[in-house]
Amino acid sequence: MAKTVGLRAEIIINIALLVAAALLFVSFLLLRLTERELLEERLRHLHSIIAVLSRSGPLVPTENSLFNDLPKLISPNSGVIYLRLFDRNLDPLEPVVVMTDVDTDELRQVRITEEASIKVHYNSFWFPDSSTVKDVAVITIPLFEHQQVAALLQAGFSLADIRQRIASAQRIVLTYLVLYGGVLLTFGIYLLGRTVVTPIRRLMTASGRVAAGDLEQPLDFKGGPREILELADSFNTMQESLKASQAETRATIHSLEAANLNLQATQDELLRVERMASVGHLAAGMAHEIGNPLGAVIGYLELLKRDVPGGMPRDLVERAATEASRIDRLVRDLLDYAAPAGHAPETLNPVAVFAEARDLLVHQGVFDALRLNDQLPPTLPDVCIDRHRLIQVLVNFLLNARDASPPAGEICLTGGEEGDFVWLAVRDQGEGIPEEILSHLFDPFFTTKAPGKGCGLGLSVCHRIATDAGGRIEVHSTPGKGSEFILWLKKVT
Numbered sequence: 001m002a003k004t005v006g007l008r009a010e011i012i013i014n015i016a017l018l019v020a021a022a023l024l025f026v027s028f029l030l031l032r033l034t035e036r037e038l039l040e041e042r043l044r045h046l047h048s049i050i051a052v053l054s055r056s057g058p059l060v061p062t063e064n065s066l067f068n069d070l071p072k073l074i075s076p077n078s079g080v081i082y083l084r085l086f087d088r089n090l091d092p093l094e095p096v097v098v099m100t101d102v103d104t105d106e107l108r109q110v111r112i113t114e115e116a117s118i119k120v121h122y123n124s125f126w127f128p129d130s131s132t133v134k135d136v137a138v139i140t141i142p143l144f145e146h147q148q149v150a151a152l153l154q155a156g157f158s159l160a161d162i163r164q165r166i167a168s169a170q171r172i173v174l175t176y177l178v179l180y181g182g183v184l185l186t187f188g189i190y191l192l193g194r195t196v197v198t199p200i201r202r203l204m205t206a207s208g209r210v211a212a213g214d215l216e217q218p219l220d221f222k223g224g225p226r227e228i229l230e231l232a233d234s235f236n237t238m239q240e241s242l243k244a245s246q247a248e249t250r251a252t253i254h255s256l257e258a259a260n261l262n263l264q265a266t267q268d269e270l271l272r273v274e275r276m277a278s279v280g281h282l283a284a285g286m287a288h289e290i291g292n293p294l295g296a297v298i299g300y301l302e303l304l305k306r307d308v309p310g311g312m313p314r315d316l317v318e319r320a321a322t323e324a325s326r327i328d329r330l331v332r333d334l335l336d337y338a339a340p341a342g343h344a345p346e347t348l349n350p351v352a353v354f355a356e357a358r359d360l361l362v363h364q365g366v367f368d369a370l371r372l373n374d375q376l377p378p379t380l381p382d383v384c385i386d387r388h389r390l391i392q393v394l395v396n397f398l399l400n401a402r403d404a405s406p407p408a409g410e411i412c413l414t415g416g417e418e419g420d421f422v423w424l425a426v427r428d429q430g431e432g433i434p435e436e437i438l439s440h441l442f443d444p445f446f447t448t449k450a451p452g453k454g455c456g457l458g459l460s461v462c463h464r465i466a467t468d469a470g471g472r473i474e475v476h477s478t479p480g481k482g483s484e485f486i487l488w489l490k491k492v493t
Helices: 007-055 065-073 104-113 160-211 226-307 312-338 350-363 387-404 458-468
Strands: 080-087 117-121 136-145 148-158 346-348 371-374 383-385 410-418 421-427 472-478 482-490
Touching: 007 117, 007 136, 007 148, 007 160, 104 117, 104 136, 104 148, 160 226, 226 312, 346 350, 346 387, 350 371, 350 387, 350 410, 350 421, 383 387, 383 482, 387 410, 387 421, 387 458, 387 482, 458 472, 458 482
Parallel strands: 371 410
Antiparallel strands: 080 148, 117 136, 136 148, 346 383, 410 421, 421 482, 472 482
16 A cells, blocks of 8 residues: 655645745746846947947057057956957968967858957856856957958957856855745745644544544634635534434434333233233133032032031041132132222222231231331322222232241332322342243243242232233342332322
8 A cells, every 4th residue: 555645744745846946937037037137238348349449440450559459448357368360361360369269150251241240159058068168259340441341350258257147146046045945835834734734633633533423522713714614614513413313313212212112011911911811711711610519519518517527527528628718719819810800999098008908917917027117108199999909919919028038037118109100119038030030920820939829810910900000010129139019000180
């Protein structure tokens, strides 16, 4: 994977390239203009020399006086390199100087046109090859005698000082270029870092927080470019939308969870109702098929007990009567389970009914080996339910707590109200109910008691009574710490 550079490095590189290119272009332009001005100034000077020579009167080309008079006419600061004198036939005249690079064509052209000529040999490259440099300006002037060209004067002027001045200017320009470029680059980096890089880094950090689930820290830019501020506003709008979407998602999840719980409860209730219906049909059939002959058997046994003498025969009759009574109670429980709503409901104080059920069992000595902790409030709002059915439910709770409690254990009675409901609870300190058993507590004929201690219809009947009264029963149990049965009933409004 190719390596990438950061935004700050990218900006620094681009700014440096742009500044360097701009400054180099401006420097190149200025140096070219300066060089051009210097050359034009030198050419104007050479034209002035030609004009001076032209106004100086006739020059005698055959005498050495010409070379003696020229220094008086040409300034020593003109940078003259050489003077050459040629006759009409372009042959050099005395005194002979070293003749190199003679431009015969230029001499011939001046002889023909009879006009002075200026030719510049100057390499405009900044760093030319020193072996080929010829920085010189050559003027060729015709000398007349009797209005005819008698000789040609050629003078060479050095342009090296121009190159030296340009080179010096180059060094100065490069120095200022580096300093000015450094200042521009520094301020450019600072300004762009403050207005672009820093806000983008903050945006990246905020995006990381949003990706991690933190939607509570919006971006807050006090100032900056309009685009950055608009980007921050867009980011904050997106964050608010995500928060709203997240809240809607959570609300939907909670709604689905509640619906799932209600559906599960409804399904459990339908199964329980189905089982109740099955047991109800069974109870109705048993009532007709067993109730009547069983009643007759119990009556006959009572009559037989009067006539049978004491001892073994009488004991057998009493045992038979006891077992027949157990069968009769089972049939009655089945009938109560099948149709518990046969009694008319009434408005009553649930605390008073709870105290009545408690006292009923206390007087029978049910809690003699246990501690009864009564924390019932003095009163609670009235409820609408049949008194005997409510006592049946509470007595069942108390007896189950008695059976589950260890010796010298404590049974706690509590009550209260919440919303539109009042509640009555019985808590024991037994071994608790395993999780896998809790879901079957209200199933008909389901019991954890030993054979002969219960038929498994008590809690089923209690559940049916509570449901028909518009309430419910809740069970909270912790293995090893005990269980709590809570009856919820609607207030009378």
